[in-house]
Amino acid sequence: MKVALQQAHRNLLFLGSCLLLCTAYLSVCTREFLAFRYSHQPNLSGLQEAVQLEPGNAEDWYLLGRYRMTVSQEPQAALPLLRRATELNPNRADYWFDLASAYQMLRMTRDQNRAIEKALLVDPFTPAVAWQAANFYWSEGEIDRALQQFRIVAANDPYLLGAALERCWRMRPQVDFLLNSVVPARPDTYSSFLELLMQKNQPAAAAHVWDAIKRSHFQVGPRCVFDYVRFLLDRKQVDEAYQAWSDGASLNGLEGYRSSPKNLIINADFGFPILNTGFDWIYQDVAGVSLGIDPTESYRGRPVLSATLNGSGFGDLGIHQLIPVQPASGYEFSACYKPSNMEGAGALHFVLEDRLNGARYFTSEDLTGTDAWTHVSGSFTTGPATRLLVLRIVHLPAETAIRGSVSIAALKLVQEQNQEGAE
Numbered sequence: 001m002k003v004a005l006q007q008a009h010r011n012l013l014f015l016g017s018c019l020l021l022c023t024a025y026l027s028v029c030t031r032e033f034l035a036f037r038y039s040h041q042p043n044l045s046g047l048q049e050a051v052q053l054e055p056g057n058a059e060d061w062y063l064l065g066r067y068r069m070t071v072s073q074e075p076q077a078a079l080p081l082l083r084r085a086t087e088l089n090p091n092r093a094d095y096w097f098d099l100a101s102a103y104q105m106l107r108m109t110r111d112q113n114r115a116i117e118k119a120l121l122v123d124p125f126t127p128a129v130a131w132q133a134a135n136f137y138w139s140e141g142e143i144d145r146a147l148q149q150f151r152i153v154a155a156n157d158p159y160l161l162g163a164a165l166e167r168c169w170r171m172r173p174q175v176d177f178l179l180n181s182v183v184p185a186r187p188d189t190y191s192s193f194l195e196l197l198m199q200k201n202q203p204a205a206a207a208h209v210w211d212a213i214k215r216s217h218f219q220v221g222p223r224c225v226f227d228y229v230r231f232l233l234d235r236k237q238v239d240e241a242y243q244a245w246s247d248g249a250s251l252n253g254l255e256g257y258r259s260s261p262k263n264l265i266i267n268a269d270f271g272f273p274i275l276n277t278g279f280d281w282i283y284q285d286v287a288g289v290s291l292g293i294d295p296t297e298s299y300r301g302r303p304v305l306s307a308t309l310n311g312s313g314f315g316d317l318g319i320h321q322l323i324p325v326q327p328a329s330g331y332e333f334s335a336c337y338k339p340s341n342m343e344g345a346g347a348l349h350f351v352l353e354d355r356l357n358g359a360r361y362f363t364s365e366d367l368t369g370t371d372a373w374t375h376v377s378g379s380f381t382t383g384p385a386t387r388l389l390v391l392r393i394v395h396l397p398a399e400t401a402i403r404g405s406v407s408i409a410a411l412k413l414v415q416e417q418n419q420e421g422a423e
Contacts, residue, residue: 044072058088062095069098075105086118093119093129100136109140120149127157134167143171147182155184161192169196175205179212187218194224198231206231207240214247222252226277233322236356238387242324245279264323264331264413265391269302283319288312291319299336299373299409307393311344311403316394322355323389323413325382330416334377336409337367344402346395350376352413355388367393367406379416 047064054060065081068074082099089095096119103112116136123129134149146167153164168182175197183189190213197206210228213220225248232241249257256272257280259265266280270293274281283291294306307317325331335350347366353359361380382389391413395402 044068056088058085058092058095061085061088062092062098065102066098069102069105075102078102079106086115090118091122093123093126096122097129097132097136104136104139112136112140125152125156127153127160131157131160131164134164138167138171146171151182151184154182154189155186158188161189162196165189165193165196169200173205175202175208179209185212185216187213187220190216190218191220191224194228198227203231203235203237210244210247213251217251219251220248222248222254222275225249225252226275229278233388236387238324242279259323262414264325264415265321265411268411269299269409270305271303279322279324281319281321286314286316286318288314289317291317294407297338297407299338299407302409304338304407304409306405306407308405309342309402311401313346313399313401314395315398316392317348320390320392323352323391325386325389326415327382327386328384330379330381331413332377332379332416333362333364333413334375335364335411336373336375338371338373338407338409339367339369340371340405340407342368342402342404342406344400344404346397346400346402348402348406349394349396351392351394352380352389353392354383354386355390356386357383359383359386361386361389373409 044064044067047060047067050057050060051064061081062085065078065085067078068081069078072078079099079102082095082102085095086092086099096115100112100115100119103109103115116133119129120133130149130152134146134153137143137146137149150164150168153160154168157164165183168178172178178193179185183193190209194206194209194213197209206228225244229241229245229248232238232244246258249255257266257275257278259279267274270281272280274283276282288310290308290310292306293303297304297306305319331352333350333352337348347368349367350362350364351360352362354361361382362378364376364378367374367376391411393408
């Protein structure tokens with residue numbers, strides 16, 4: 001009987017201990033739940049309740065301090081709260097940055113710099129941290145320190161790369177300095193830097209970056225090359241544009257898209273995909289014309305360009321090519337065509353014109369005749385200032401109706417030998 005009473009007493013003590021533990025646990029859980037709930041209420045009283053319930057939670061102090069600084073606009077009141085957050089958890093860079101913001105609002109520059117340095121010590125290589133530090137330094141006029149942090153951003157965050165380079169250029173628009181000290185030597189960063197300089201209409205600086213790309217043998221994307229060539233052509237820098245086109249072709253494995261003395265027309269037999277940019281064929285939709293590479297037709301085993309005409313009036317077939325040439329020089333043009341069921345008052349012609357002033361130097365005979373391959377050719381001399389021709393297939397007169405189809409092949413343009421020898 002005595003044994004039974006002792007056992008019962010022990011059971012009651014055990015149950016009592018369990019009840020006390022459960023009560024304590026529930027109390028902690030309730031306090032943490034209430035603190036979490038209050039901390040996520042976007043008002044001052046809720047955040048203050050959270051701090052009182054969990055005074056050892058750094059996040060609650062941080063949220064309260066941030067509220068007092070940004071919403072209440074009370075940096076002096078926010079300062080001790082943010083300091084407490086960094087004391088409880090000194091390993092959060094965002095805590096240190098908001099503390100630096102409070103110092104900045106109070107013009108406490110020395111303390112602000114210390115807080116930023118603490119953030120960088122905690123997280124020295126994360127782009128988001130470097131981005132905030134860079135902008136802090138920039139706002140304080142510490143350009144060198146800002147550039148150092150923007151370099152970390154440029155090297156590690158492709159989404160912030162463009163913005164970082166733009167800020168670097170605004171702070172120090174010295175292309176050689178930025179290439180040597182700030183912009184990481186990589187194809188993507190050099191391409192982005194080149195794009196930025198083109199947007200800002202800085203041709204001399206863009207040329208420096210392009211030279212750096214060539215020296216580094218970086219395989220930048222074709223779009224970078226095409227955009228730079230277009231940028232130069234828009235400024236009538238024909239020689240520089242074609243040199244960039246040739247260099248870009250080497251960097252991207254597009255050697256087939258370069259001209260030669262034997263034929264200045266690129267992709268003249270349509271053996272490569274049409275790039276629709278630069279010095280390759282460029283085309284656009286024209287009402288009444290359907291263009292394509294005809295899979296059922298060839299010329300001496302090579303592809304041909306086919307155009308189907310539906311009877312509407314139009315100026316040209318919508319395809320052309322830009323061709324760099326020498327001024328006051330003689331050239332010979334030739335091509336083959338095959339008409340089919342051509343009807344109408346007008347006719348098609350090959351023409352070569354000055355791209356810059358519109359002067360026409362060559363117009364072929366009508367592309368008419370029987371359904372057979374026909375050769376057409378002719379010679380002309382460029383003007384004293386001509387540097388760039390455009391080859392088109394025009395419809396004359398443009399307002400007349402024309403119907404049928406035509407295949408184009410074997411296009412060729414060469415500089416006359418006697419003119420070359422005289423140079």
